[in-house]
Amino acid sequence: MRIRADQILGKQPIGAALAVPYVVFLLAVFAYPLGFAVYISFHDYFFAAPGAVVDRPFVGFENYVTVLSDPAVQRAFVNVVIFLVINVPLTVVLSLGLANALNAAIRWRTFFRVSYYVPYVTASVAVVGVWLFLFNSNGLVNSILGPLAPDPSWLVNSKLAMPTVAIYVTWKQLGLFILLYLAALQNVSKDLYEAAEMDGANKWQRFLNVTVPGVRPATTLVVLVATVTGANLFTEPYLLTGGGGPDGASASPVLIMYQRGIEQGHPDVGSAIGVLLVIGVLLLALIERRFVGRDDE
Numbered sequence: 001m002r003i004r005a006d007q008i009l010g011k012q013p014i015g016a017a018l019a020v021p022y023v024v025f026l027l028a029v030f031a032y033p034l035g036f037a038v039y040i041s042f043h044d045y046f047f048a049a050p051g052a053v054v055d056r057p058f059v060g061f062e063n064y065v066t067v068l069s070d071p072a073v074q075r076a077f078v079n080v081v082i083f084l085v086i087n088v089p090l091t092v093v094l095s096l097g098l099a100n101a102l103n104a105a106i107r108w109r110t111f112f113r114v115s116y117y118v119p120y121v122t123a124s125v126a127v128v129g130v131w132l133f134l135f136n137s138n139g140l141v142n143s144i145l146g147p148l149a150p151d152p153s154w155l156v157n158s159k160l161a162m163p164t165v166a167i168y169v170t171w172k173q174l175g176l177f178i179l180l181y182l183a184a185l186q187n188v189s190k191d192l193y194e195a196a197e198m199d200g201a202n203k204w205q206r207f208l209n210v211t212v213p214g215v216r217p218a219t220t221l222v223v224l225v226a227t228v229t230g231a232n233l234f235t236e237p238y239l240l241t242g243g244g245g246p247d248g249a250s251a252s253p254v255l256i257m258y259q260r261g262i263e264q265g266h267p268d269v270g271s272a273i274g275v276l277l278v279i280g281v282l283l284l285a286l287i288e289r290r291f292v293g294r295d296d297e
């Protein structure tokens with residue numbers, strides 16, 4: 001039986017051939033590391049000298065039992081849920097509202113569009129320095145609040161550390177999501193706004209009944225990207241709170257994975273945390289896709 005080229009490459013062989021480098025990239029950067037992490041999580045794996053012959057026995061779900069019974073890991077997963085509950089809705093509301101305002105014919109529109117994008121492209125280390133200055137015990141925010149300032153301060157307060165990190169991440173990444181919504185707003189027909197206005201709809205009614213349904217595919221994308229990005233939280237708690245403090249109140253699963261796998265030399269435990277995180281994010285993304293993007297199909 002002879003197999004024709006079009007059976008392998010499809011009806012567009014040139015397009016399939018051009019996609020091959022990206023497929024190789026995905027396999028090398030995502031598929032192979034994920035598969036290797038799954039393999040490590042089921043073995044008693046440890047770092048060894050190059051060329052050394054070592055025995056890394058299969059241990060089944062032992063690493064997962066260790067992870068699930070670790071209070072620090074449990075708290076890290078609760079922390080990331082708190083982060084997502086704050087970050088994702090705030091990201092959707094603020095980015096859509098600001099994008100809708102920037103889409104209107106206002107003065108300095110280009111300047112404001114660029115301004116909102118600047119924090120996203122600025123190095124995290126530089127921006128974190130500004131936020132540490134603003135939110136430390138003697139910072140500008142506490143000086144403005146005066147007696148209303150929390151004690152302990154924001155980033156050393158076990159109840160406020162993670163919400164503060166969530167607000168910071170929302171602010172820093174807002175520019176990207178504003179651009180996504182601005183692109184989506186360009187595809188909403190102006191005829192729909194004119195028809196709604198002729199029917200007597202005010203600005204708020206036009207926003208709810210024309211803008212929000214019109215950008216629903218973008219909302220689905222924003223929710224999914226914000227969820228995946230938030231679940232991989234690492235840099236912000238590492239820099240803002242000194243590694244997940246106070247007492248693990250702002251630690252994320254990725255941060256715990258780094259501490260267990262790299263700093264403490266237990267890559268098998270770290271890989272188990274990573275696999276559980278991937279499964280959790282996939283389940284959460286499916287739920288969000290089911291409810292947020294149900295009208296996109």
